[in-house]
Structures are given as C-alpha cells and as structure tokens.
Amino acid sequence: xxxxxxxxxxxxxxxxxxxxxxxxxxxxxxxxxxxxxxxxxxxxxxxxxxxxxxxxxxxxxxxxxxxxxxxxxxxxxxxxxxxxxxxxxxxxxxxxxxxxxxxxxxxxxxxxxxxxxxxxxxxxxxxxxxxxxxxxxxxxxxxxxxxxxxxxxxxxxxx
Amino acid sequence: xxxxxxxxxxxxxxxxxxxxxxxxxxxxxxxxxxxxxxxxxxxxxxxxxxxxxxxxxxxxxxxxxxxxxxxxxxxxxxxxxxxxxxxxxxxxxxxxxxxxxxxxxxxxxxxxxxxxxxxxxxxxxxxxxxxxxxxxxxxxxxxxxxxxxxxxxxxxxxx
Amino acid sequence: xxxxxxxxxxxxxxxxxxxxxxxxxxxxxxxxxxxxxxxxxxxxxxxxxxxxxxxxxxxxxxxxxxxxxxxxxxxxxxxxxxxxxxxxxxxxxxxxxxxxxxxxxxxxxxxxxxxxxxxxxxxxxxxxxxxxxxxxxxxxxxxxxxxxxxxxxxxxxxx
Amino acid sequence: xxxxxxxxxxxxxxxxxxxxxxxxxxxxxxxxxxxxxxxxxxxxxxxxxxxxxxxxxxxxxxxxxxxxxxxxxxxxxxxxxxxxxxxxxxxxxxxxxxxxxxxxxxxxxxxxxxxxxxxxxxxxxxxxxxxxxxxxxxxxxxxxxxxxxxxxxxxxxxx
Amino acid sequence: xxxxxxxxxxxxxxxxxxxxxxxxxxxxxxxxxxxxxxxxxxxxxxxxxxxxxxxxxxxxxxxxxxxxxxxxxxxxxxxxxxxxxxxxxxxxxxxxxxxxxxxxxxxxxxxxxxxxxxxxxxxxxxxxxxxxxxxxxxxxxxxxxxxxxxxxxxxxxxx
Amino acid sequence: xxxxxxxxxxxxxxxxxxxxxxxxxxxxxxxxxxxxxxxxxxxxxxxxxxxxxxxxxxxxxxxxxxxxxxxxxxxxxxxxxxxxxxxxxxxxxxxxxxxxxxxxxxxxxxxxxxxxxxxxxxxxxxxxxxxxxxxxxxxxxxxxxxxxxxxxxxxxxxx
Numbered sequence: 012x013x014x015x016x017x018x019x020x021x022x023x024x025x026x027x028x029x030x031x032x033x034x035x036x037x038x039x040x041x042x043x044x045x046x047x048x049x050x051x052x053x054x055x056x057x058x059x060x061x062x063x064x065x066x067x068x069x070x071x072x073x074x075x076x077x078x079x080x081x082x083x084x085x086x087x088x089x090x091x092x093x094x095x096x097x098x099x100x101x102x103x104x105x106x107x108x109x110x111x112x113x114x115x116x117x118x119x120x121x122x123x124x125x126x127x128x129x130x131x132x133x134x135x136x137x138x139x140x141x142x143x144x145x146x147x148x149x150x151x152x153x154x155x156x157x158x159x160x161x162x163x164x165x166x167x168x169x170x
Numbered sequence: 171x172x173x174x175x176x177x178x179x180x181x182x183x184x185x186x187x188x189x190x191x192x193x194x195x196x197x198x199x200x201x202x203x204x205x206x207x208x209x210x211x212x213x214x215x216x217x218x219x220x221x222x223x224x225x226x227x228x229x230x231x232x233x234x235x236x237x238x239x240x241x242x243x244x245x246x247x248x249x250x251x252x253x254x255x256x257x258x259x260x261x262x263x264x265x266x267x268x269x270x271x272x273x274x275x276x277x278x279x280x281x282x283x284x285x286x287x288x289x290x291x292x293x294x295x296x297x298x299x300x301x302x303x304x305x306x307x308x309x310x311x312x313x314x315x316x317x318x319x320x321x322x323x324x325x326x327x328x329x
Numbered sequence: 330x331x332x333x334x335x336x337x338x339x340x341x342x343x344x345x346x347x348x349x350x351x352x353x354x355x356x357x358x359x360x361x362x363x364x365x366x367x368x369x370x371x372x373x374x375x376x377x378x379x380x381x382x383x384x385x386x387x388x389x390x391x392x393x394x395x396x397x398x399x400x401x402x403x404x405x406x407x408x409x410x411x412x413x414x415x416x417x418x419x420x421x422x423x424x425x426x427x428x429x430x431x432x433x434x435x436x437x438x439x440x441x442x443x444x445x446x447x448x449x450x451x452x453x454x455x456x457x458x459x460x461x462x463x464x465x466x467x468x469x470x471x472x473x474x475x476x477x478x479x480x481x482x483x484x485x486x487x488x
Numbered sequence: 489x490x491x492x493x494x495x496x497x498x499x500x501x502x503x504x505x506x507x508x509x510x511x512x513x514x515x516x517x518x519x520x521x522x523x524x525x526x527x528x529x530x531x532x533x534x535x536x537x538x539x540x541x542x543x544x545x546x547x548x549x550x551x552x553x554x555x556x557x558x559x560x561x562x563x564x565x566x567x568x569x570x571x572x573x574x575x576x577x578x579x580x581x582x583x584x585x586x587x588x589x590x591x592x593x594x595x596x597x598x599x600x601x602x603x604x605x606x607x608x609x610x611x612x613x614x615x616x617x618x619x620x621x622x623x624x625x626x627x628x629x630x631x632x633x634x635x636x637x638x639x640x641x642x643x644x645x646x647x
Numbered sequence: 648x649x650x651x652x653x654x655x656x657x658x659x660x661x662x663x664x665x666x667x668x669x670x671x672x673x674x675x676x677x678x679x680x681x682x683x684x685x686x687x688x689x690x691x692x693x694x695x696x697x698x699x700x701x702x703x704x705x706x707x708x709x710x711x712x713x714x715x716x717x718x719x720x721x722x723x724x725x726x727x728x729x730x731x732x733x734x735x736x737x738x739x740x741x742x743x744x745x746x747x748x749x750x751x752x753x754x755x756x757x758x759x760x761x762x763x764x765x766x767x768x769x770x771x772x773x774x775x776x777x778x779x780x781x782x783x784x785x786x787x788x789x790x791x792x793x794x795x796x797x798x799x800x801x802x803x804x805x806x
Numbered sequence: 807x808x809x810x811x812x813x814x815x816x817x818x819x820x821x822x823x824x825x826x827x828x829x830x831x832x833x834x835x836x837x838x839x840x841x842x843x844x845x846x847x848x849x850x851x852x853x854x855x856x857x858x859x860x861x862x863x864x865x866x867x868x869x870x871x872x873x874x875x876x877x878x879x880x881x882x883x884x885x886x887x888x889x890x891x892x893x894x895x896x897x898x899x900x901x902x903x904x905x906x907x908x909x910x911x912x913x914x915x916x917x918x919x920x921x922x923x924x925x926x927x928x929x930x931x932x933x934x935x936x937x938x939x940x941x942x943x944x945x946x947x948x949x950x951x952x953x954x955x956x957x958x959x960x961x962x963x964x965x
Contacts, residue, residue, distance in 0.1 A: 015213060015224065016302040019732070024223040024299075024703065026710055028730035030672060030751055036825060054174060064183040065174065067544030067819065071880045072244050074821055075552075078876055078884055079242070081714055083291055084298050085231050085707045089714055089727050091884050093914065094823035096814070115825055119729065124298050131290045131309070132242055139243050139283050140183075143175040146325065150290070151310030166305065178573070183544065185551055187571035189513060189592055195348060226342065226703030230403045233344055234711075237399055237407055240555055244548045248555055248568050250407050252437065253346035255337070274348055278570065333690060333701065334779040342700040342776075354507060372651060382660040383651065385501065385862030389562045390721050392503055393870075396558055396566055397719070401768055402775050403708050409566050411596065412505035414496070433507055442775050449767045449786070450719055457720050457760050458660075461652040464802065468767070469787030484782065492849060492860065493938040501859040501935075531810060541819040542810065549880050560874070560927055561934050562867050601934050608926045608945070609878055616879050616919050617819075620811040623961065627926070628946030643941065655891070660862065662869055664889035666831060666910055717873055721866045725873055725886050755888065 017086045026086050032119040037160035038094075039114055041126035043134045044152040046107040051145040055108065055137070056101055065140055066099050069110075073097040073133030077114055080128045087124050092116050095125070097133050107148075110134050111156075123155045176245045185245050191278040196319035197253075198273055200285035202293045203311040205266040210304040214267065214296070215260055224299055225258050228269075232256035232292030236273055239287045246283050251275050254284070256292050266307075269293050270315075282314045335404045344404050350437040355478035356412075357432055359444035361452045362470040364425040369463040373426065373455070374419055383458055384417050387428075391415035391451030395432050398446045405442050410434050413443070415451050425466075428452050429474075441473045494563045503563050509596040514637035515571075516591055518603035520611045521629040523584040528622040532585065532614070533578055542617055543576050546587075550574035550610030554591055557605045564601050569593050572602070574610050584625075587611050588633075600632045653722045662722050668755040673796035674730075675750055677762035679770045680788040682743040687781040691744065691773070692737055701776055702735050705746075709733035709769030713750055716764045723760050728752050731761075733769050743784075746770050747792075759791045812881045821881050827914040832955035833889075834909055836921035838929045839947040841902040846940040850903065850932070851896055860935055861894050864905075868892035868928030872909055875923045882919050887911050890920070892928050902943075905929050906951075918950045 019025050055065050077095045081087040094115040102109050112129035114122040134150045141148060157167040178184050214224050236254045240246040253274035261268050271288035273281040293309045300307060316326040337343050373383050395413045399405040412433040420427050430447035432440040452468045459466060475485040496502050532542050554572045558564040571592035579586050589606035591599040611627045618625060634644040655661050691701050713731045717723040730751035738745050748765035750758040770786045777784060793803040814820050850860050872890045876882040889910040897904050907924035909917040929945045936943065952962040 014303070015299055017227075017299045018223055022223055023732075023734075024227045024706055024710070025732040026728070026730055028751060030729035030753055064177055064181055064544045064547075067541045068176075068183045068244055068548055070541075070819055071545055071548045072242065074819070075877070075880055076242055082711070083231065083235060083238070083242075084295050085227055085711055086295075086298060088729065089725075089884075091727065091886065092821070093825035093883065094821055096818075096820040098818075115823060117825055123301065124294065127294055127297065127309075131294060134312075135283065135286055135290060136243050136245075138286065139245060140174055140176045142282065144173070146314070147327075148313070149310075150286075150312035151308075153293075153309035153312075154307070155305070168306075182573075182575075183547055183551070184573040185569070185571055187592060189570035189594055223703045223706075226700045227707055229342055229700075230704055230707045233342070234400070234403055241552070244552055247570065248566075250409065250568065251344070252348035252406065253344055255343040257341075274346060276348055332780070333776055335704075335776045336700055340700055342704045382654055382658055382862045382865075385859045386653075386660045386721055386866055388501055388859075389863055389866045390719065392501070393559070393562055394719055401708065401712055401715070401719075402772050403704055404772075404775060409568065410503070411507035411565065412503055414502040416500075433505060435507055441778065442771065445771055445774065445786075449771060452789075453760065453763055453767060454720050454722075456763065457722060458651055458653045460759065462650070464791070465804075466790070467787075468763075468789035469785075471770075471786035471789075472784070473782070486783075491939070492935055494863075494935045495859055499859055501863045541813055541817055545812075545819045545880055549878065553878055556878070560867065560871055560878075561931050562863055563931075563934060600937065601930065604930055604933065604945075608930060611948075612919065612922055612926060613879050613881075615922065616881060617810055617812045619918065621809070623950070624963075625949070626946075627922075627948035628944075630929075630945035630948075631943070632941070645942075659893075660865055660869070661891040662887070662889055664910060666888035666912055718870070721870055724888065725884075727886065 024086060029088060029119040034117055034119055035160045036117050037122055039121060039123040039126040039155060040157045041112055041130050041155050043110045043130035044105055044107055045134045045137050046105050046149045047145050049106045051141050052101060052106050069133045069136040070097045072136040073112055073129040076132030077125045077129035080125045084124055088120050090116055090118055097129060108137060121158060121161050123158055127153060183245060188247060188278040193276055193278055194319045195276050196280055198280060198282040198285040198314060199316045200271055200289050200314050202269045202289035203264060203266055204293045204296050204307055204309050205264050206304050206307045208265045210300050211260060211265050228292045228295040229256045231295040232271055232288040235291030236284045236288040239284045243283055247279050249275055249277055256288060267296060280317060280320050282317055286312060342404060347406060347437040352435055352437055353478045354435050355439055357439060357441040357444040357473060358475045359430055359448050359473050361428045361448035362423055362425055363452045363455050364423050364467045365463050367424045369459050370419060370424050387451045387454040388415045390454040391430055391447040394450030395443045395447040398443045402442055406438050408434055408436055415447060426455060439476060439479050441476055445471060501563060506565060506596040511594055511596055512637050513594050514598055516598060516600040516603040516632060517634045518589055518607050518632050520587045520607035521582060521584055522611045522614050522625055522627050523582050524622050524625045526583045528618050529578060529583050546610045546613040547574045549613035550589055550606040553609030554602045554606040557602045561601055565597050567593055567595055574606060585614060598635060598638050600635055604630060660722060665724060665755040670753055670755055671796045672753050673757055675757060675759040675762040675791060676793045677748055677766050677791050679746045679766035680741060680743055681770045681773050681784055681786050682741050683781050683784045685742045687777050688737060688742050705769045705772040706733045708772040709748055709765040712768030713761045713765035716761045720760055724756050726752055726754055733765060744773060757794060757797050759794055763789060819881060824883060824914040829912055829914055830955050831912050832916055834916060834918040834921040834950060835952045836907055836925050836950050838905045838925035839900060839902055840929045840932050840943055840945050841900050842940050842943045844901045846936050847896060847901050864928045864931040865892045867931040868907055868924040871927030872920045872924040875920045879919055883915050885911055885913055892924060903932060916953060916956050918953055922948060
C-alpha cells in the first residue's frame with residue numbers, strides 16, 4: 012500500500028533520505044490562475060504595455076520564491092535550481108491572469124514544489140498589487156502541469 | 171478613478187508610504203482548499219487522529235510563512251503580527267482539506283496578504299506531504315473571507 | 330490549572346494573541362557554557378588577546394541570531410529589539426567559556442527566547458571554530474538568568 | 489571626544505541600546521552610480537522603453553534589500569519601514585546609471601543604512617544583468633544625500 | 648601542532664577552502680537535553696498522546712534549523728542536506744526530554760554543525776512552548792554522538 | 807550581437823538555464839573602497855590593533871553576505887561556495903579602507919556576484935560602525951579584479 016513518505020513509521024515528520032537516489036536532470040512546470048474583475052485585468056494589461064512593472068514585480072517574486080522553497084516548505088530538500096522562469100498570460104474568459112513557472116536542476120529530488128511555490132507567490136504578488144482596486148480576487152487552479160526526469164519518468168497532466 | 175497603489179505616477183513599483191496612516195487594530199481571515207482523491211484525504215485523517223504530524227507540519231509552515239510575508243511579497247511592509255492561527259477542516263464533498271488562517275496586529279496596514287500567504291504555504295506543505303500518493307491534487311479558492319479595522323472598516327466576503 | 334499557552338483548546342499550536350497586552354520596557358539575560366579541553370580554551374584566549382576574531386565572530390553570530398528568533402522558533406512573535414549584547418568569560422574551572430546575552434525592547438512579549446537563542450548560536454559558533462582541535466566539547470547550562478518588565482514583573486534565577 | 493558607538497568600552501561590538509530614544513518620523517535618501525560602456529547603457533535604455541524588466545528587477549531587488557538591512561548589517565536594529573522607493577536615472581556623462589533610494593519610518597534610529605543597502609543591491613542587480621556584455625563596470629559614489637528627523641535633525645550633503 | 652582552522656595565519660576568520668576535499672557520504676548525530684519539572688514533562692507527554700502538536704512543532708523547528716545552519720553559523724559552508732530527522736525521548740530520570748538529530752549528505756564537509764544546530768533549536772522550541780508553566784528549565788548536554796564519512800573516518804562518543 | 811542574457815526574447819527577466827554548463831572550479835576576487843576622514847581611519851586602525859571587533863564584524867558580514875547572494879540578487883543561481891575570505895587594507899592615500907573578497911566553488915556559473923556582494927556588505931558594515939563619527943563617507947570602486955575558470959577562462963582587470 013502507498014504511504015505518506017514524509018511521515019515515518021512512528022507517524023513523525025522527517026526530511027526523507029534521498030542520498031541513495033541518482034542525480035538526474037529534472038524539470039517541472041506548474042500553473043496558477045488569479046480571477047479578477049474585467050476592469051482589474053484591463054488595468055494590469057494597460058500598465059503592462061506602457062510600463063511593465065506590475066508583471067515584472069510578480070515575476071521576480073516568483074523566481075525568488077522558487078529559490079526559497081526549502082525554507083518555506085518544512086520537509087523540502089535544499090536544491091540548486093539551474094533555471095527558473097515565470098510567464099503570465101491574460102485570460103479574458105477567466106477573467107484574470109494565468110501564471111506558469113518552470114524549474115530545472117540536476118538533482119536527487121523532483122522540483123514540482125519549487126514550481127508550485129513560484130506560481131503561488133507570483134499570484135499572491137499580483138493580488139497584493141491589485142487589492143486596492145479589487146477586493147474579490149480568487150487565486151486557484153494551482154497544480155503541476157508536467158514533470159520530467161527522475162525515477163518515475165516523465166508525467167504530464169491529462170496524459 | 172481607482173488606481174494600482176503600488177505603481178507610482180511613472181508606472182514604477184514602490185512600497186507605498188503608510189507613515190501618515192493611523193495605527194489601529196486590524197485582523198484578516200483567509201482560506202484555501204486543496205482537492206485530492208478521497209483515499210488521500212482518508213490517509214491524512216487517519217494520520218491525524220493517530221499521530222498528528224501531517225496537519226501540525228502544515229500548520230507550523232503556515233504560521234512561519236505569515237511572519238515572512240514582507241520577505242516574499244516585494245511591496246508588502248514589514249509588520250509585527252500579534253497573532254497567527256491556522257485551522258484545517260476535512261471536506262469530504264470537495265473532496266479534500268480546507269485551510270483557514272487568521273492574522274492580527276496593531277498597525278498601519280491591513281494583514282490580508284499575511285493571511286493569504288499563510289493559507290497558501292500551509293496548502294503547499296500539505297501538497298508536499300501527500301504528493302507521493304496523489305499526483306492530481308489542485309490548490310484553489312485562495313481568498314480573503316473577512317477583514318477588520320483600518321480606514322475602510324470591516325469587510326466580509328458576501329456581506 | 331496552568332496550561333501550555335502555545336497550544337489551543339483543540340491541542341493545536343498557534344501564535345498566541347498578544348494584541349491586548351501593554352507595551353512595556355522589557356529585558357532578559359540568558360547564559361550558556363561550552364566545556365572544552367584546557368588546551369582549547371588556552372588557544373581561544375591566546376587568539377583573543379592577539380587578534381580577537383574568534384570571540385568577535387561568535388559575538389556577531391549571537392547578535393544576529395537574536396534578531397532572527399521569530400524566524401527560528403515557530404511560535405515566537407516578531408519583535409523590534411532595541412538592544413542586544415553578547416559577552417564571553419573564560420572559566421578555567423569548567424574548563425571552557427561562558428556566554429551571556431542581554432536583549433531589550435519596548436513590546437508586548439518578553440525577550441527571554443531572544444536571549445536564549447543568542448547564547449545558543451554564539452556557543453554553537455565557538456564550537457564550530459574549535460571543532461578541528463577538540464571533538465569532545467559539550468554546550469550546556471542554557472538558561473534565563475534574569476527577566477525585567479511585563480505583567481509578571483522582574484524575576485531572577487535563584488531569587 | 490567622539491567614539492565608535494557600535495563598539496563598547498571593552499572594544500566589543502554590540503547593538504546599541506536605542507530604547508531611550510524618542511520615536512520620531514525619519515527619512516533618508518542615498519545614491520549610487522554604476523559606470524558602464526555607452527553601448528551597455530544604450531542597451532538598458534532600449535530594453536527599458538520597450539519592455540521594462542531590467543530596471544524593474546533592480547528596483548524590486550533594492551526595495552527588498554532595504555527590508556533585509558538588519559539581517560545583512562550585523563549591528564543594525566530591526567526596523568518597520570513605512571516606505572521605500574528606488575529610482576534610476578541614465579547619465580550619459582558617466583556614462584552609466586544613477587540609483588536613488590528613499591526610506592521612511594517612525595522609529596528610534598535613522599534609516600540611512602536602509603537607503604544605502606537599497607542602492608547597493610539595486611546597483612549589484614544591474615551589474616548582474618549586464619555583466620555578460622560588459623566586464624568593466626564599476627559601482628561607486630554610494631553615499632547619503634539627505635537625512636530628516638531624529639535628535640541630530642535634518643542634514644543634507646553639501647548643505 | 649593543531650590549529651583553529653577557521654582562523655587564518657593573520658588571526659582572521661575565514662570560510663575555509665574545501666574545494667580540494669573529496670565528495671563523500673557523511674552523516675552526524677547530535678543530542679541535547681532539556682531539564683524541566685516533572686509536571687511539565689507530564690504535560691508534554693499528555694499533549695503528545697492526545698494531540699501531538701508540541702513535539703511536532705519542535706521537530707519541524709529542528710528540521711528547518713538544520714537547513715539554515717550556514718546562515719546562522721558564520722563560517723559554515725552551505726550544504727545540500729539529503730536527510731534530516733529529529734527524535735524526542737522523555738527521560739523521567741532527568742526529568743525532561745532528550746532530543747536527537749541525524750543529518751546526512753554527500754559533500755565536502757561534515758554535518759555535525761547541522762545536527763547540533765537542529766537539536767539546539769528543537770530544544771529552544773520546546774522551551775518556548777513550556778515557559779509559561781516552568782520558568783526553571785535548563786537546556787544542556789548538546790554534543791555530537793556520532794560522525795560517519797569524510798577524511799577522518801567514523802567516530803563515536805565514548806568509542 | 808551581444809545580448810542581456812537575463813532578459814529573454816520577450817524582454818522578460820528569467821534565471822538563465824545553466825544545466826548544460828560544465829561543472830568546473832571557479833573563483834573570483836572583487837574589491838571596494840570606503841573613503842573617510844583621516845581621523846576616522848585612525849580610529850578604526852587603533853581599535854583594530856587593540857581589540858579587533860570593527861574589522862572582524864565587517865569581515866563576518868561580508869562572508870555571510872556572499873552566502874546570501876542568490877537571495878539578494880534576483881536572477882543569481884543558488885551556489886555552494888567552497889571558500890570565502892575577506893581582507894581589509896588601510897589606505898592613507900584614499901584616505902580610507904580597501905576591502906577585498908575572494909569566493910570559490912566548483913559549479914556551473916561564475917562567482918563574481920558573490921565576491922561583489924561580499925565587499926559591498928563588508929563596506930556597508932564599516933560605514934554603519936563609523937557613521938556616528940563621520941557623516942561624509944563614500945563607498946566606491948566596487949569592481950571585479952580577477953576571475954578564474956568557466957568557459958570564458960581566466961580574466962583579470964587591466965590584463
């Protein structure tokens with residue numbers, strides 16, 4: 012039967028031993044959405060074309076958060092990320108923004124927590140910058156889209 | 171017309187001047203959900219009653235994240251939180267867990283970003299602890315439920 | 330009956346609400362000892378007189394650790410320390426070094442955890458600097474010597 | 489005679505006691521320059537108009553660094569900054585960029601270290617982003633331009 | 648003659664060069680004790696069986712502290728820990744709790760500082776949670792029990 | 807044509823992918839100067855000979871800052887530094903102090919940002935310790951002196 016790996020046989024949390032795992036190239040992509048009023052989305056997009064600081068701020072926050080994952084998520088291993096990128100996409104259907112983050116490294120554990128932390132903090136930063144004009148935003152759909160490398164091999168949502 | 175307060179008249183990000191604002195008692199409550207397979211929820215709940223480390227780990231992560239909000243969200247002010255609490259509730263309808271965080275302080279800015287950051291990191295920690303048994307979890311519904319204090323007064327979702 | 334204040338009525342950890350407590354001047358002094366071989370102590374003291382970097386390094390580590398207490402101890406409140414000092418005293422009887430730290434602030438909670446964290450990290454730093462020459466050091470006697478201010482008033486060990 | 493305040497009578501570093509100082513409104517402005525080849529400056533300015541991420545990244549780094557000053561500079565007190573702003577100005581005479589940061593708070597100590605740390609890290613971030621195209625950049629002229637508030641009153645460079 | 652390796656020939660602190668050292672599997676186990684009144688120990692143990700949050704909180708604090716060792720101890724190298732575990736044992740003879748931490752990695756330096764930092768912070772966290780009911784606790788007996796790997800080979804206390 | 811590598815084809819900041827780069831031995835040396843009144847320099851040098859805490863404090867700050875570079879400079883990769891050293895040299899001609907830092911590692915990216923961050927924070931710490939006696943200090947001449955290793959090979963200023 013499957014088991015929660017971060018809990019040992021006595022039911023105690025621990026940072027699992029990955030020292031026996033092979034060092035392989037790994038990457039993960041995660042996404043998040045932030046739902047807002049159409050006027051709020053419009054305001055970000057206008058800012059974007061004219062000046063850029065709104066999305067640039069959220070992107071930097073997401074990149075830095077990826078590097079701090081093991082400091083935020085207690086049982087995550089410290090990792091030497093070799094790449095982090097964060098993308099935004101306006102989605103008028105939502106209406107709102109979609110956030111995507113990709114993390115990469117050669118290591119002994121997967122990097123999906125880094126990608127998930129990155130999109131979460133990028134979305135929270137967008138929220139922070141827009142909260143004065145929109146009190147009803149909702150952050151959601153935070154999930155892993157794709158994982159590559161590691162023992163379990165490649166995986167993608169819906170595949 | 172309303173404006174993005176974190177962007178100045180030249181379109182540049184800045185940490186807004188709150189030095190003229192009154193120091194008042196403020197609190198905020200936020201929530202998040204993490205959707206999972208019924209078996210995963212069952213596993214957490216069993217762990218919980220027997221041993222407690224799964225939810226305790228996520229709760230501590232959420233409390234510590236609230237304290238680090240200004241380090242994660244670039245334009246947030248450093249704050250002296252006077253209280254943080256994180257609660258979990260199993261929701262078999264979801265199915266999954268619901269996370270609630272309440273932050274409190276006497277200060278010059280609201281604490282909704284602290285509450286939102288807290289539930290986000292608590293949910294990410296649950297995700298981390300369960301990802302070995304469930305690859306399809308989705309974190310969502312991250313939003314503010316209630317705010318008290320400050321110039322704009324009390325506010326609650328749906329009120 | 331007395332209760333563990335950091336555990337709520339449901340047995341869950343939380344950062345207790347101090348918003349109703351008065352803002353008063355508070356200070357705390359804590360100590361620690363690090364037992365070592367007489368030759369190791371001699372080596373530190375020689376370094377000290379000649380150059381100073383051994384104790385200076387440990388002192389800085391202790392001062393910085395005091396400022397990071399709420400980041401290290403999950404249920405500690407963030408505090409605005411107004412003073413931190415760290416002192417060392419060679420004790421040939423031990424034999425070893427004694428470390429003392431005093432922290433001060435005007436705030437709503439006591440600062441004994443800050444003083445205790447400070448002496449602990451200062452002692453760990455001494456250990457780190459001497460471990461190449463002494464594998465049997467023991468850090469101990471970490472305790473609060475004196476507390477001033479706050480609702481419970483002044484208190485000192487042995488008084 | 490004047491004395492190094494961060495060194496006590498025994499010649500030991502300590503975080504000075506500010507608990508007796510009045511809580512007053514304070515601000516400080518600091519600047520830095522980063523000298524580069526004219527082609528490098530041209531490249532940043534082109535990026536700026538078209539897209540904005542170069543200066544936005546350096547600005548965010550400067551804002552976040554101001555908040556982390558007491559974590560970086562060992563004897564600085566933790567402070568609750570109420571405002572941080574970072575500005576850039578292309579100076580074709582240098583040739584290069586000039587960086588300005590203003591910090592503000594109501595507190596017991598000045599904020600010039602926060603402003604100086606902010607411009608330093610903003611300049612280092614510009615350096616990082618341009619180093620692939622220019623190996624001879626030099627960061628300099630890091631100084632305080634103006635201080636307001638506190639016991640010693642208002643002060644400005646050259647006044 | 649033996650030398651303090653963290654102090655160079657001029658008596659100055661530095662982070663020693665380990666780049667020539669082989670990358671080998673290393674582990675270390677350290678312990679600490681926290682002496683308390685029998686009633687305090689009883690209270691923790693009762694909490695433990697019923698709910699678990701007291702020890703779980705201290706365990707998480709210890710695991711996170713191990714990951715932050717190089718940030719706390721100035722001359723420690725940043726390390727990629729591959730495993731951290733923290734255990735508690737009630738000792739009615741003390742009376743009090745004993746804390747054990749084991750750290751592991753494949754690297755160029757030993758991990759005893761990580762294990763020592765982990766038990767110290769776990770013990771400080773227990774202290775914090777119990778200080779409202781017991782003002783006379785003492786943390787002590789912080790030492791390395793066992794080291795494996797590296798040039799100097801395996802070592803254990805008392806062997 | 808050369809390009810700003812930290813900005814992608816859409817003009818967005820990202821942490822560049824270094825996973826394909828070889829892991830080689832790398833080092834970098836950077837310097838900074840801090841100009842002050844002759845009396846201030848005299849005061850530091852007297853302190854130095856007698857007690858050492860002024861330069862020791864700045865040295866520790868510089869070493870710790872090197873380790874935090876990826877946390878401060880948004881697009882820097884996390885690195886496992888294998889050595890950091892910081893040196894000071896009084897320069898009566900300046901008049902003031904010169905600071906030098908050397909960083910080393912086996913990795914996929916250069917360490918010049920670590921060396922530059924180290925000298926900057928060491929100089930800021932000196933500034934902080936002397937600001938009570940000298941309001942006109944200027945930090946400058948922050949530049950890379952020498953780089954070794956990596957694809958582009960050895961490089962030194964003026965060579």
